[in-house]
Amino acid sequence: MKHIKTLNTRNLKESMKKGGCGECQTSCQSACKTSCTVGNQSCENK
Amino acid sequence: MVHQYKNNGYNIVLDVNSGCVHVVDELTYDIVALFQTTDKEDITKQMLSKYEKDSVTQQEIEEVIKEIEELKEAGNLFSEDIYKDYIFDVKKRQTVVKALCLHIAHDCNLKCRYCFAEEGEYKGHRELMSYEVGKKALDFLIENSGNRRNLEVDFFGGEPLMNFDVVKQLVVYGRELEKHHDKKFRFTLTTNGVLLNDDIMEFANKEMANVVLSIDGRKEVHDYMRPTRNNKGSYELIMPKFQKLAESRNQNNYYVRGTFTHHNLDFSKDVLHLADLGFKQISVEPVVSQPEEPYAITEEDIATICEEYDTLAKEMIQRKKEGRDFNFFHFMIDLTGGPCVAKRLSGCGSGTEYLAVTPWGDFYPCHQFVGNEEFIMGNVFDGMNRTDIIDCFKQCNVYSKPKCQDCFAKYYCSGGCAANSYNFHGNINDAYDIGCELQRKRVECALMIKAAENDMVSE
Numbered sequence: 091m092k093h094i095k096t097l098n099t100r101n102l103k104e105s106m107k108k109g110g111c112g113e114c115q116t117s118c119q120s121a122c123k124t125s126c127t128v129g130n131q132s133c134e135n136k
Numbered sequence: 137m138v139h140q141y142k143n144n145g146y147n148i149v150l151d152v153n154s155g156c157v158h159v160v161d162e163l164t165y166d167i168v169a170l171f172q173t174t175d176k177e178d179i180t181k182q183m184l185s186k187y188e189k190d191s192v193t194q195q196e197i198e199e200v201i202k203e204i205e206e207l208k209e210a211g212n213l214f215s216e217d218i219y220k221d222y223i224f225d226v227k228k229r230q231t232v233v234k235a236l237c238l239h240i241a242h243d244c245n246l247k248c249r250y251c252f253a254e255e256g257e258y259k260g261h262r263e264l265m266s267y268e269v270g271k272k273a274l275d276f277l278i279e280n281s282g283n284r285r286n287l288e289v290d291f292f293g294g295e296p297l298m299n300f301d302v303v304k305q306l307v308v309y310g311r312e313l314e315k316h317h318d319k320k321f322r323f324t325l326t327t328n329g330v331l332l333n334d335d336i337m338e339f340a341n342k343e344m345a346n347v348v349l350s351i352d353g354r355k356e357v358h359d360y361m362r363p364t365r366n367n368k369g370s371y372e373l374i375m376p377k378f379q380k381l382a383e384s385r386n387q388n389n390y391y392v393r394g395t396f397t398h399h400n401l402d403f404s405k406d407v408l409h410l411a412d413l414g415f416k417q418i419s420v421e422p423v424v425s426q427p428e429e430p431y432a433i434t435e436e437d438i439a440t441i442c443e444e445y446d447t448l449a450k451e452m453i454q455r456k457k458e459g460r461d462f463n464f465f466h467f468m469i470d471l472t473g474g475p476c477v478a479k480r481l482s483g484c485g486s487g488t489e490y491l492a493v494t495p496w497g498d499f500y501p502c503h504q505f506v507g508n509e510e511f512i513m514g515n516v517f518d519g520m521n522r523t524d525i526i527d528c529f530k531q532c533n534v535y536s537k538p539k540c541q542d543c544f545a546k547y548y549c550s551g552g553c554a555a556n557s558y559n560f561h562g563n564i565n566d567a568y569d570i571g572c573e574l575q576r577k578r579v580e581c582a583l584m585i586k587a588a589e590n591d592m593v594s595e
Contacts, residue, residue, distance in 0.1 A: 091203045093164040093196075094149075096212065097590055099471040102155040102480070102547065103211065106222060109476025112284055116235035116490045117550075119288045119324055121348055121391040121419040121465045123503060124252070124556070125571060126484045129548030129579070130468035131475050134286065 111135040138214060139544030140168055143584040144450055149213070150583060152544050156212040157471065159587045163192055164200045171204055172214060223481055223535050231488040231530055232282035236273055237503045240265045240303055241294040242495050245330045246370055248362045250395060250423045250431055256294030258494075258507035264299040265495040270306040272516035273493045278317050290324045292492075292503060297331035307343045324348065326393075328362070329374035337381050345389060349378045352394035353406020353420060361397065361431070379414060387416040391465060394420040397431035401440045404448040411455070411462045419465030422574055424556055433570055442577045449581040453588045469548065469582040480534070483550035487513070487529025501529055504555030529554065532564050539567040545579045 113134040117127050137152040147165040149158040160168065163183065170179050180197050207213035242263045244256030256262070277287055289310065291303050303325070310321040322345040329349055340347050351374060352358040359369025382390055392415045396403035407420050422441065425432045433441070448464065455461050484490065487501030494506055497516035505511040514520035532554055540546040552575070556568035 091206075093161050093200045094203050094207065095159045095590070096207070097157040097159065097471060097586055099154075099156050100474060101212065102153065102477045103215070103218065105476035106219075106478070110229075110478035111476075112232070112234065112479075112489065113286050114475055114479060115286075115322075116288055117484045118237070118486070118490060118502065119235055119290050119322075120346065121393050122421060123292075123326070124395075124421060124424045124553065125466075125575070126549045126551070126553045127466065128475055128480055128484060128550040130465070130470060131479070132470055133473050133475055133479075135476070 105133075108135060109133075137217070137542070137544065138168065138172075140165060141580055143446070143580055144453075144588070146584050146587045148580070148583055148587060150544060151207075151213045151215055152547065153217050153219075154212050154215040155471070155474075155547065156207075156215075157583050157586065158207070158213065159590070163187070163196060164203070167197070167200050168204065168213075171201075176201055219477055219481060220535060222477070223533055229530075230282070231526065232284055233277055233280040233489060233491060234284045234286070235288040235290075235485065235490040236277055237290045237292050237490070237492040238265065238270060238273060238296075238306075239293060239492060239494050239503070239506065240270070240291050240296040241299040243298050244293060244295045244328070245298065245365060246295070246328050246362055247365055250361060250397060250425055250429070252424070252504060253294060253506075260494075260507055263495040265302055265493075267302050267305050269493070269495065269497040269516055270302055271309055272497060274306060274310055274313060274321075276516055276519070278313055278319060281319065285318060285320055286322060287319050288322045288324065290326060292326050295328050295330065296325060297327050297336065300331070300336060304339065307339075322346075326350070328370070329377050330364075330370065332374070332377045332381065337377075337384060340381070341384055347381065347385070347390045348393045348419075349374075349381065349390060350394070351375065351378060351392050351410070352396070353400070353403065354409045357396075357400045357406055358394075360399065361395070375413070382415055382417075387414075389417075391417045391419045393465075394418075395423050396420055397423040397425075398433055398437060399431055401437055402444060403441075404444045404451065407448055407464060408451060411460075416462045417465075418462055421466065422571070424553075424559075424568065424571065426559075435570060438570065438573050441574060445574075445577050445581050449585055453585060456589065457592065466578045467582040467585055469579070469586065471586060477547070480547040480550050482533050484553065486554050487525060487532075501525065502555060504553070505558070529564065536565050537567055538565075539569075539572070543572065543576070545572075545576045548579050549575045 139150045147160045324346040326348040355371040358371045492500040492503040499513040500506045513522040534551045552567045554564040557566045560568045
């Protein structure tokens with residue numbers, strides 16, 4: 091496209107098909123303990 | 137829902153429901169804003185009158201509209217929210233426990249001014265967790281983890297190194313349990329570093345999947361907020377040890393983790409101070425406290441903090457170009473391999489998948505609720521006896537929070553921290569407003585950094 095550059099992203103809707111395994115890290119076990127940072131966790135079921 | 141904003145020369149369009157991020161030119165940015173409410177003829181008229189003659193042609197406007205239509209057709213722009221029904225499955229789900237925050241020590245050798253644990257005691261008394269209580273907690277985790285294989289145990293406090301023998305024993309016990317069950321423990325440790333020594337570092341490097349090292353940044357900032365029990369600064373005591381530990385872990389699988397407050401709103405300097413000392417994994421987060429505290433972040437501070445995030449984001453891009461990059465936890469977003477939508481809707485898992493255990497074995501929904509006895513959910517000896525609390529937390533999701541409905545950041549914070557919501561509003565389905573403002577800003581900066589990194593790859 092000439093006017094729009096789309097960053098390489100995982101479409102969230104696609105993740106409904108294979109998601110929800112629950113194996114990913116709990117957000118408060120990584121670094122925070124006072125905020126909720128789900129968006130930066132990694133999927134373990136790629 | 138679409139969120140569009142300008143940052144550091146980038147025009148960014150986030151399609152919230154699909155998670156797609158588009159970087160667009162000026163003309164497209166304007167047309168996206170009109171697209172859903174204005175017909176094409178009007179859009180053309182408005183654009184031709186807005187832009188100087190000859191700088192934009194009718195053909196270009198048509199091109200842009202076509203590109204937008206293509207993305208819309210593909211479900212990557214102006215996409216519908218199709219998760220509202222899906223959430224019913226999330227709410228019905230059988231929950232299992234997969235992560236524990238073990239309060240190994242309700243005691244601390246520092247007296248940090250902002251400590252939510254109140255010098256480690258959590259409104260209670262000083263106590264160390266016994267090996268027996270810890271064992272029971274690990275047994276409970278194994279028994280209640282269903283078919284989850286990866287189990288997480290964070291050794292937390294107070295200061296967990298004040299009870300390090302029990303930490304070691306529990307790791308040995310956990311490794312034994314792994315042999316008899318098809319489970320894998322990921323142990324983590326959160327420490328202030330005062331008691332850190334070579335033996336503990338060696339043990340941590342062998343057994344701890346992650347270590348969180350508490351340090352606030354510049355010496356004067358750190359020493360003011362994190363004094364020792366006899367009112368001395370703790371920076372000099374811990375910094376060399378943290379540097380050594382970070383290096384011995386090859387600058388991976390750890391975070392130096394600081395808190396910024398009203399007293400250091402120029403916290404980007406603290407982040408960069410840590411980066412200049414060689415740390416590659418850095419998290420510096422806003423203090424969460426009641427507004428009457430002198431160090432509390434207030435609504436008036438928000439604008440300054442947002443500018444500071446911008447400053448930090450720009451500096452991080454510059455350093456990346458120079459090969460001096462580092463990770464800043466709150467700007468980390470995994471666009472290609474991030475969490476699935478089920479995870480994003482259901483939040484942090486407090487009170488369901490994630491529980492805190494006190495030194496004497498009580499369960500709480502998370503470490504931040506410890507000390508508020510109405511949230512005791514059971515204990516390691518008798519199991520859970522408050523299914524009403526589990527149900528309450530299970531129902532808590534992005535759609536149960538009115539404030540999240542129109543927020544573009546909802547799939548990044550998953551509705552925010554339940555404890556913050558409770559502490560500020562008395563229920564877990566609200567949101568801590570200052571935290572939300574800052575979260576939105578961080579998401580904007582994080583996406584802008586991704587756009588800039590994308591440019592670096594193309595260059």
